[in-house]
Structures are given as structure tokens and as C-alpha cells.
Amino acid sequence: MSKKVAVLVAGSWGTALASVLAANQLDVIMWTRGEDQATEINNKHTNQRFLPDAELSPRIQATTDMAKAVEGASAVLIVAPSSAMRSVAHQLKAHYKPEMLIIHATKGFETESLNRMSTVISEELECEEGRVVVLSGPSHAEEVVKRCPTTVVVASLDKASAEAAQGLFMNAYFRVYTNRDMIGVELAGAFKNIIALGAGMSDGLNFGDNAKAALLTRGLAEITRIGVEMGANPLTFSGLAGIGDLVVTATSQHSRNWRAGSLLGKGQKLDDVLNSMGMVVEGIRTTQAAHFISQKYGVQMPIADQLYHVLFQERQPRDAVEALMGRDPKTEMEVMTLETWEQWHS
Template identity: 90%
Template sequence: MSKKVAVLVAGSWGTALASVLAANGLEVTMWTRGEEQAAEINNQHRNSRFLPGAELSPRIQATTNMGEAVQGASAVLIVAPSSAMRSVVNQLKSYYTPDMLIIHATKGFETESLKRMSTVISEELECEEGHIVVLSGPSHAEEVVKRCPTTVVVASLDKAAADAAQALFMNAYFRVYTNRDMLGVELAGAFKNIIALGAGMSDGLDFGDNAKAALLTRGLAEITRIGVEMGANPLTFSGLAGIGDLVVTATSQHSRNWRAGSMLGQGQKLEDVLNSMGMVVEGIRTTKAAYFISQKYGVQMPIADQLYHVLFQDREPRDAVEALMGRDPKTEMEVMKLETWEQWHS
């Protein structure tokens, strides 16, 4: 197997994962559309826009030519924003060969079609979705690039593919588990961004720890409920891709979703928040997707619904909280349909 890995694209998470691969002795070529960014990575070993202050390994090179990035690579790691995933993979198609290991680390949906990223990739590459590997879990790029201890999960229906991805990334500071529930890992990674937005909004409103703890707990129940209805294993939502990623994304100022929510809670408009962030906030697009997915599957997602109204229908954040607090009384264990629960516990 070639020791070269291609990484598409050169954002913060892609760069951090490229650093892990380089630390493992692999030659990494990153693809970017920006000539200046490529030159900075190659000549200064930095990616100052996305990871300021981080020094990159000389094993990491960058190019604006996708064919050059992919040529000779045994694995391709795709970390494009969800909104750009289809167009990026469409370009990859010209250079893709069936023996390449395809891994993606993007947490979101294609908003227009409501499709998961693995589905989009398989459609464009005309390959089996089950052979794609999903990488997810609690992992801030800013900490990974500093080699802080981090644990993630790689999931695929193809055990050999998951094992190969595990071997690529595993090292002394980056621990990797495998999981066969690719659907659940992908859904958990996407949906938790919605709850992280809500947690940031709660903090921006200065609602305190009680409110945020309730939001995270009920949010986990909400994303588990829709995930199981869509076919995922409920245990996945108690793992690294679920509660692990939810905690780190909803409680840290490294989190773009938390920061965006906090600014919204402080009264800033969505357009101003996005302009000031300067980077993709996946939770915003995911909130829109979840609003329609919940309708499609007939599953209640009250937190996602209220965030949708705040983001896209100008509802005031305080009014959204009042609507959540004023819902009809429920039992705490109304997480999923009884027959689904019995299916996993029989």
C-alpha cells in the first residue's frame, strides 16, 4: 500500500487530521483552491487562516491540482463542508480508483436532498456506500494539531475498510475505535451540532448551567430518537460519536457551533454571526435539514424545531426557550417507539 494520503480540503479539521497522518510517517498532499494557502503550507509549513500558530510537518504538502493531490494515494480523506461535498467529490471522480480507501470526516447533510455525506460520496463516485469510512468523535482541530490526547471512532459496513482507517490514524495521542454502525456514527456527528448551537445560545442568554445540562440531556434524547427511527443503533449515541462529541461541541469555545449560538443568544443577527465567524458553521445547515427530516420520519425534535424558527423565521431566542419550557408534560423515557426499544433489547 502506498504511504501517500490525499486530503480534500485544507480547512482546520482537514489540516489537523493531515498532521496526525504525517506524525504516523505518511506523505500527505492536501488539495485546496487557494494558491496563497498552498504556498504558505509548502513554504512556511503553516495554515494561518484556519489554525493560527500551528507548525505543520514538512511531510504535508499542498496543491491546487486535485489530480496531483490524488495521484499515487492509497487513501483519500474528504473533509469538505457539507455544502461543497458533492462538487468536490465530482472533481475527485476523474482520479478515483476502486482500490482507494475513501474516508470522510464531515458532519452534516446535503440540505437540498437531506442525504448523508456517505450517500453523496457513493453517488458521485459510483461506489458502494458500505465501503466508505466515516471518522467522527470528540475532537477539536486546535487540540489535535497540538497532539493533545484525543479519541475518535471510524465506522464502516466494511470491516476491512474500518480496520485500514484505524491503522492509518492510530498513534500514541490519537486513539481510534472502530464501529460497524456507520449510519449511527454519521447521524450522531451531524445532529449534535444542532444541540451545540442551542447550548451556545443558552450561554449567550446567560441561562446558567442548569439550563445547559437539561438542553444537552434532552438534546441527546432527541437525536437518539430520530437516529433510531432512521435505522441506527441507540448505543452509538452513548458513544464517542454521540454523547462524546456532543459534550465537547456544546461546552467549548473552540466550537464554531457553540460560538455561533452564543452570539445569537446575545442578540446578533444570523448574517452578522456568519460574517464574523469566517468559517462554516455546520449546525446551521443541519438544523434546516433536521427540521425536514423530522417531518419526513414523523419524529418530534422540539429543540431542533425551535432553533429552526430562530435561525430561519426570526423567532427571538427567549421566545423559543419559553416555547420549549411550556410544552405539554411528558415522561422522561419517551425516547423512542416501544417496538424499536424492544428490537434492540430483545
């Protein structure tokens, strides 16, 4: 097997994962559209825009030529924003070979089709969706590049593909578990960004720990409910891709989704928030997708629904909170149907 891995594209998470691969003595070629960024990575071994002050391994090189990046690679890791995933996968198609291991680490949906990222990739590459591997879990790029202990999960319907991905990434500071529930891992990674936005908004409103604890707990119930309806294993949402990723994304200032929500809670407008961030905030697009997914599946997602109104219909954050707190009284388990209960315990 070739020791070369291609990484598409050179953002913060792609760069951090490239560093893990390089630490495992693999040769990494990152593809980027930016000639200046490629030159910086190759000559200075830095990627200042996305990971300031991080020193990259000489094993990591960069190019703007996708054919050069992918040629001879045994695995291709795609870490494009969800909005760019189809375009990147389409460009990869001309260089893709069936024996390549395809991994993605993007947490979101294609808003136009409401498809998961593995579906988008398999459609463009014309390969079986089950052969694609998703990498997810509680993992800030800023900490991974510093070799802080981190634990993630790789999921695929194909056991051998998941284990191959596990072998690529596993090392002393980056522990990797496998999971067969690819749908659940993808859904958990995407939906938790919505709750992280809400947690940041709560902090921006100075609502304190009680409110945020309730938001995370009810948010987890909400994303588990829609996840099970879409075919996921409910246990996935209590694992690394679920509650693990939710906690790290909703409680850390490293999180773009938390920071964006905090700024919105402090009264800033969405466009101003996005301009100030300078990087993609996946939770914005995911909230939009969740609004239509919940309607498609007939599943209530009250937190996501209120955030949709704040982001896209100019509802004030305080009004959204009042709407959530003023919902009709319920028992905590009322949202679970008998059918769902039986699925959990079958």
C-alpha cells in the same frame, strides 16, 4: 501500499488530520482551491487562516491540482464542508480508483437531498456506500494539531475498510476505535451540532448550568430518537460519536457551533454571526435539514424545531426557550415507543 494520503480540503479539521497522518510517517498532499494557501503550506509550513500558530510537518505538502494530489495515493480523506461535498467528490471522480480507501470527516447533511455524506460520496464516485469510512468523535482541530490526547471512531459497513482507516490514524496521542454502525456515527456527528448551537444560545442568554445540562440531556434523547428511526444503533449515541462529540462541541469555546449560538443568544443577527465567524458553521445547515428530516420520518425534534424557527423564521431565542419549557407535561420515557424499546433490548 503507498505511503501517500490525499486530503481534500485544507481547512482546520483537514489540516489537523493531515498532521496526525504526517506524525505516522505518511506523505500527505492537501488539495486546496487557494494558490496562496498552498504556497504558505509548502514554504512556511503553516495554515494561519485556519490554525494560527500551528507548525506543520514538512511531510505535508499542498497543491491546487487535484490530479496531482490524488495520484498514487492509497487513501483519500475528504473534509469538505457539507455544502461543497458533492462538488469535491464530483471532481475526485476522474482520479478515483476502486482500490483507494475513501474516508470522510464531515459532519452534516446535503440540505437539498437530506442525504448523509457517505451517500453523496458514493453517488458521485459510483462506488458502494458501504466501502466509504466516516471518521468522527470528540476532536477539536486546535487540540489535535497540538497532539493533545484525542479519541475518535471510524465506521464503515466494510470491516476491512474501517480497520484500514484505524491503522492509518492510530498513534500514541490519537486513539481510534472501529464501529460498524456507519449510519449512527454519521447521524450523531451531524445532529449534535444542532444541540451545540442551542447550548451556545443558552450560554449567550446567561441561563446557567441547569439549563445547559437539561438541553444536552434532552438533546441527546432527541437525536437518538430520530437516529433509531433512520436505522442507527441506539448504543452509538452513547459512545464517542454521540455523547462524546456532543459534550465537546456544546461546552467548548473552540466550537464554532457553540460560538455561533452564543452570539445569537446575545442578540446578534444570523448573517452578522456568520460573517464574523469566517468559517462554516455546520449546525446552521444541519438544523435546516433536521427540520425536514423530522417531518419526513414523523419524529418530534422539539429542540431542533425551535432552533429552526430562531435561525430561519426570526423567532427570538427567549421566545423559543419559553415554547420549549411550556410544552405539555410528559414522563421522561414517554417519547419511547414499545417498538423502539424492543429494538434497544433485542
